Amino acid sequence: MGAPCRLLVAEDERLVAEGLRAQLEDLGYEVVAVAGDGRQAIELADRHHPDLVLMDIQMPEMDGLSAARVIFETLGIPVVILSAFGQDSFVNQAMQTGVFSYILKPTTSQGLNAAIQVALQRYVEQCQLQSKVDQLEQTLRDRKMIERAKGILMTKRQMSEPEAFRFLQKQSQDRRVPMARLAETLVEAEELLGTKGPIFPPTGSPSSRPGMGDM
Secondary structure, eight states: OOOOOEEEEEOSSHHHHHHHHHHHHHTTOEEEEEESSHHHHHHHHHHHOOSEEEEOSSOSSSOHHHHHHHHHHHHOOOEEEEESOOOHHHHHHHHHHTOSEEEESSOOHHHHHHHHHHHHHHHHHHHHHHHHHHHHHHHHHHHHHHHHHHHHHHHHSOOOHHHHHHHHHHHHHHHTOOHHHHHHHHHHHHHHHTTSSOSSOOTTSGGGSOOGGGO
């Protein structure tokens, strides 16, 4: 079996917090810390980096929704709100904060466990989706960089587009450097040199032919 899910509880009422800790530990979770206010919740989340934070809304120093926003946006830790307030205004604020679940007090162990599991699954799915988006954006950036490098080679060395692509491909293989990284280096060199002269002498130009001293 894997390690138990690590949770942080943020609840300013001590008896309620201890009751939650007992419930969670009975369910097989590990409670790494208990915070008594919003600021302490942020500090403890940063120190322990739990898998999930259970957060009350009304707490001293900083309210739970403000703390939840910081914890998720800064530390990347999902938050579940556990509150006695079920008004639409609170729920809507929680949704805008990026909260992954909202539980009304008092809660049963079964309901608490279900909410935590749903929140963790939603968080995993969001991370996977973000990873795919990041990969797609990187692929598009790489393609644009390769196109720019091809354009430079076509202009500076009078290559056709297929020739420029094969040149980059061969250089990438010979140097064992990803083609996009090689293209980026070429583009950076072109930007550094500006338009003062070609990066590579055109094929067949006098500067590319052997001089008298080379014969």
